[in-house]
Amino acid sequence: MHFLAISNDTLFIYYALSNVIYLGLLIVAIVKNVRHRHRLGSQRLELVKASPFTPPITLIVPAHNEERSIVGSVGALLGLEYPCLEVIVVNDGSDDATMEKLRQAYQLQTARILYIADIATAPLHAIYRSRLDPRLFVLDKEAAGCKADAINAGINAATSPYICVVDADSILEKESLIRIMAGVFADPGRVVAVGGIVRVLNGSRVVNNQIEEVRLPKSPIEVMQVIEYLRAFLVGREAWAGFNMLPIISGAFGVFQRDLVLQVGGFRTHAVGEDLDLVIRMHRRLRENHRAYHIDFIPDPTCWTEVPNDLKSLARQRARWHKGLIDTLWPNRDMLFRARYGRVGWLILPYMWIFEFFAPIIEVVGYTTIILAVISGVLSKSFFLQFLLFGYAFATLISIGSVLLEEMTFRRYSDWREVARLLIYCLFEHFPYRQLTMVWRLQGIWQYLRGDLQWRSMKRVGISTDPVA
Amino acid sequence: MESVSKGIEKLGAAGLVLEAILVSLLGIFLLIGFIVLRRWYRGRYFQKRNQRTVALRSQWNEILSGEILAEDWRFDALDCDIVESILLDSIETSPADELPALQDCLRVSGLLDMRIYEARTSRGLKQRTALLALGRTRAMEAIPALASGLDSHLRETRIAAVRGLGRTARMEAAIPILDRIVTGQFDAPERSLKNALVNCCRSYPEVLVNYVEQTQGPVRELLARVLGELASPELGEELLVLASDVLPEVRASAARALGNTNSSYTLPALHTLAADPEWFVRLRAVVALGQIENIGKIRILLRSVCDANRHVRQRAAWALARMEPQLDQILEDVVATKDDYALQAFVSELERSGAMEKIVSGFTGAGHHSAETALIEVVAEARKRVELSGKAVAASAGSL
Numbered sequence: 025m026h027f028l029a030i031s032n033d034t035l036f037i038y039y040a041l042s043n044v045i046y047l048g049l050l051i052v053a054i055v056k057n058v059r060h061r062h063r064l065g066s067q068r069l070e071l072v073k074a075s076p077f078t079p080p081i082t083l084i085v086p087a088h089n090e091e092r093s094i095v096g097s098v099g100a101l102l103g104l105e106y107p108c109l110e111v112i113v114v115n116d117g118s119d120d121a122t123m124e125k126l127r128q129a130y131q132l133q134t135a136r137i138l139y140i141a142d143i144a145t146a147p148l149h150a151i152y153r154s155r156l157d158p159r160l161f162v163l164d165k166e167a168a169g170c171k172a173d174a175i176n177a178g179i180n181a182a183t184s185p186y187i188c189v190v191d192a193d194s195i196l197e198k199e200s201l202i203r204i205m206a207g208v209f210a211d212p213g214r215v216v217a218v219g220g221i222v223r224v225l226n227g228s229r230v231v232n233n234q235i236e237e238v239r240l241p242k243s244p245i246e247v248m249q250v251i252e253y254l255r256a257f258l259v260g261r262e263a264w265a266g267f268n269m270l271p272i273i274s275g276a277f278g279v280f281q282r283d284l285v286l287q288v289g290g291f292r293t294h295a296v297g298e299d300l301d302l303v304i305r306m307h308r309r310l311r312e313n314h315r316a317y318h319i320d321f322i323p324d325p326t327c328w329t330e331v332p333n334d335l336k337s338l339a340r341q342r343a344r345w346h347k348g349l350i351d352t353l354w355p356n357r358d359m360l361f362r363a364r365y366g367r368v369g370w371l372i373l374p375y376m377w378i379f380e381f382f383a384p385i386i387e388v389v390g391y392t393t394i395i396l397a398v399i400s401g402v403l404s405k406s407f408f409l410q411f412l413l414f415g416y417a418f419a420t421l422i423s424i425g426s427v428l429l430e431e432m433t434f435r436r437y438s439d440w441r442e443v444a445r446l447l448i449y450c451l452f453e454h455f456p457y458r459q460l461t462m463v464w465r466l467q468g469i470w471q472y473l474r475g476d477l478q479w480r481s482m483k484r485v486g487i488s489t490d491p492v493a
Numbered sequence: 494m495e496s497v498s499k500g501i502e503k504l505g506a507a508g509l510v511l512e513a514i515l516v517s518l519l520g521i522f523l524l525i526g527f528i529v530l531r532r533w534y535r536g537r538y539f540q541k542r543n544q545r546t547v548a549l550r551s552q553w554n555e556i557l558s559g560e561i562l563a564e565d566w567r568f569d570a571l572d573c574d575i576v577e578s579i580l581l582d583s584i585e586t587s588p589a590d591e592l593p594a595l596q597d598c599l600r601v602s603g604l605l606d607m608r609i610y611e612a613r614t615s616r617g618l619k620q621r622t623a624l625l626a627l628g629r630t631r632a633m634e635a636i637p638a639l640a641s642g643l644d645s646h647l648r649e650t651r652i653a654a655v656r657g658l659g660r661t662a663r664m665e666a667a668i669p670i671l672d673r674i675v676t677g678q679f680d681a682p683e684r685s686l687k688n689a690l691v692n693c694c695r696s697y698p699e700v701l702v703n704y705v706e707q708t709q710g711p712v713r714e715l716l717a718r719v720l721g722e723l724a725s726p727e728l729g730e731e732l733l734v735l736a737s738d739v740l741p742e743v744r745a746s747a748a749r750a751l752g753n754t755n756s757s758y759t760l761p762a763l764h765t766l767a768a769d770p771e772w773f774v775r776l777r778a779v780v781a782l783g784q785i786e787n788i789g790k791i792r793i794l795l796r797s798v799c800d801a802n803r804h805v806r807q808r809a810a811w812a813l814a815r816m817e818p819q820l821d822q823i824l825e826d827v828v829a830t831k832d833d834y835a836l837q838a839f840v841s842e843l844e845r846s847g848a849m850e851k852i853v854s855g856f857t858g859a860g861h862h863s864a865e866t867a868l869i870e871v872v873a874e875a876r877k878r879v880e881l882s883g884k885a886v887a888a889s890a891g892s893l
Contacts, residue, residue, distance in 0.1 A: 110845070136840060136849065153845075158844075158847040159845070183807050183841065183845075185804060211683075410510040410511055414513050414514045414517065417514055417517035417518050418513070418517045420521055421517050421520045421524065424521055424524045424528075427528065428524055431528050431531065440536075443528065447525055
């Protein structure tokens with residue numbers, strides 16, 4: 025009985041604290057986003073485009089079995105508006121026709137470039153350059169079974185002071201690169217990495233590898249992910265970046281100082297969440313060296329990415345994300361509550377342990393004990409129901425707040441029917457979708473404890489020029 | 494100890510939680526209501542605005558000439574806003590000879606005075622909006638009001654004033670900013686200051702030179718960076734003084750500025766800066782060398798392509814690889830340096846610029862087969878050395 029009471033109390037405090045933190049983040053994000061939106065009005069990107077002093081940037085595109093989308097994605101990347109651009113596609117031992125499609129579409133020929141592996145990677149077969157566009161290079165390498173190895177090969181071959189890692193199944197908006205680099209130009213001495221927003225591509229109409237019309241996907245599972253992405257990027261990342269505690273820059277779209285990435289040894293091979301892992305190691309190194317730095321997030325440069333459209337793929341993705349979380353938190357546990365790591369060690373890492381990693385465990389234990397408490401009379405039924413309703417209502421409030429934030433700033437979903445759908449789906453995000461993700465995250469913990477760190481492939485539709493059904 | 498849930502229950506039959514639920518539900522309804530209302534209002538507003546814009550556009554010449562009196566549109570908030578938007582957009586895009594007519598319309602209609610009044614007396618967002626709008630008018634009389642915004646205790650207002658002054662693109666608008674930043678007490682983001690000064694001083698960058706001389710430390714660096722963006726041949730030997738400044742950032746800016754000039758002193762100055770102890774000064778010098786048209790720069794770039802810093806090497810190689818007619822000779826010169834890293838950088842840049850094929854065919858066609866073979870051998874040997882040192886994996890594919 026005593027245990028049940030303690031458990032109930034813990035769950036209550038946990039829920040309240042979690043919601044209060046997210047409410048705080050939402051308020052900070054609203055203020056930051058609205059201010060950023062005002063400033064965008066007077067941004068003069070043409071000056072940056074015209075300047076010969078704009079630093080070159082290398083786009084690294086790791087590709088493993090991406091035959092469906094690789095040609096379109098690379099075409100879109102070469103069409104980005106940036107004055108000094110290099111695109112390196114790393115074919116990571118694809119079993120499908122990825123390499124063949126690239127070879128045909130871009131007339132690849134062997135390039136005589138000396139490649140020095142500052143970061144050790146799986147062996148390269150060859151380096152190719154496009155006859156059609158000399159800015160395009162393709163590294164053909166043996167598969168190492170992880171995306172990080174492919175990115176590291178790209179970093180080795182990159183010649184620019186800044187690198188940008190982009191997923192092969194993603195689409196960057198034409199000005200996204202120059203907009204994300206505006207974050208670097210703001211303070212090149214301090215800003216060492218910048219993340220942009222990743223949005224859900226499913227459902228939108230794509231013409232010539234550019235988003236022609238932003239539309240919500242049809243299936244509920246995809247719409248739920250739209251809401252999740254809005255909340256994670258526009259609220260979570262925006263607010264954490266405001267306090268210089270951004271723990272992750274999405275692997276789908278982020279800019280990093282190449283030298284710093286080399287200093288921390290590149291992306292950790294076989295890390296499950298290589299993007300999270302890299303940013304935490306960057307924080308570690310920079311704080312250990314007492315460097316004044318900022319890892320920023322900018323909400324307007326947009327990367328559109330395909331998300332899972334079936335439950336099985338989504339379950340795999342979420343399990344993998346959770347494995348990635350523990351795979352990063354555990355090796356960096358020595359950063360917790362250490363003065364030298366400042367707010368990263370005192371705030372964001374404990375937050376990630378408690379409110380991200382332990383969340384599914386606490387929720388499952390909490391749901392179980394609260395039901396037992398009701399059955400055994402420790403907790404009244406009415407209070408139980410009220411508590412559940414409160415948790416649901418407050419979390420839904422935060423989700424709707426994310427949609428509001430999108431409405432007040434970028435308004436990518438211009439049709440009011442789309443917004444109405446988003447709002448309706450907000451009501452279902454915390455029941456039953458949240459409980460499903462909880463199960464998948466528990467699966468992730470279980471797989472990690474069993475030592476199962478395999479990258480399970482996701483079913484993809486591929487970038488289409490027609491609206492995705 | 495009593496449990497939290499029991500305590501809450503005792504406080505009033507879980508009334509507190511119930512209240513929280515109600516507040517949350519109310520919050521949900523309010524947010525949804527706000528989103529719906531905002532959408533509805535914006536939809537109607539833009540529809541009405543579109544209609545009025547079409548109507549006012551059809552009478553635009555009469556409005557501009559004063560045939561339609563300002564009183565007819567000035568006191569309707571929507572019409573006034575539309576006319577002001579059109580005027581300000583036109584000022585930004587029109588040729589210089591059309592500017593006086595547009596500014597006269599602003600003056601005669603009282604819009605300019607209204608914005609000056611708002612900039613001086615309003616607070617918060619309204620004041621900041623007025624400051625930005627004033628800047629867009631590019632009118633001389635807007636400058637004192639904008640300058641007064643620089644003294645606001647609110648940082649956001651100071652930023653708006655800086656941006657407004659920048660938008661006037663008038664040299665006179667730079668003076669209030671410069672007068673304040675030389676004190677070292679003025680707090681505004683460097684990027685905003687830099688952009689504003691670049692816009693204002695573009696036609697007369699000489700004004701910056703005096704201020705650079707008066708200042709020290711970060712302010713001096715900032716001004717030097719602006720000067721670096723704007724410098725023209727008219728600055729003459731002032732740049733040579735900056736090129737020998739004690740602050741590396743100032744020397745780097747001088748290097749950048751020299752890239753915009755092509756005088757007799759440009760090459761010797763860049764020659765010196767390309768050998769500076771600070772790598773970023775050397776980098777700026779090499780970038781500047783890439784910009785100027787002077788065959789004498791090859792000698793300096795050949796030295797820079799052997800620089801210890803990777804960025805400097807790459808940028809020098811980039812500049813060399815784009816000197817099309819001299820590429821054969823440059824390739825031989827780079828091989829002759831016997832610097833593996835220089836060769837790597839140069840060959841890679843040749844590949845990137847697409848010039849490699851031309852060179853190889855040129856060698857073969859002109860009977861210089863031995864030069865190509867030598868190049869291949871040198872690269873192969875370099876690769877072997879790198880492999881032996883265990884530092885790297887060579888993946889130089891193809892014929893090399």
